[in-house]
Amino acid sequence: MIPAHDSPLAALAFNASGTLIATASEKGTVIRVFCVADGQKLYEFRRGMKRCASIWSLAFSADSLFLCASSNTETVHIFKLEDPKEANKVAEEPGTWMGYLGKALLSSAS
Known part of the structure; x- marks a missing residue:
């Protein structure tokens, strides 16, 4: 059993490959991705802060690198599934505008 959310699941x-499961609750703000084998939470994404949205569907890309969520607010959110350590490496890469922006964002968050 995977304790995914405190409220009933909406999607x-x-x-x-059946190795990952993504869940969204009726509250519509949090999406979680778990490892099917051991139930470990691997990712948690926030779709927004308002609870007026309901997530209608979730779908992984064929290569499992992205997760897509659609909602009743006529929006689609696409989340990248990557190792947080790898994300920091890209954000800190010098000499690129993403490196500069990533570094600025990381320093403002700490």
């Missing part, structure tokens, strides 16, 4: 999806 869930498995990746193509």
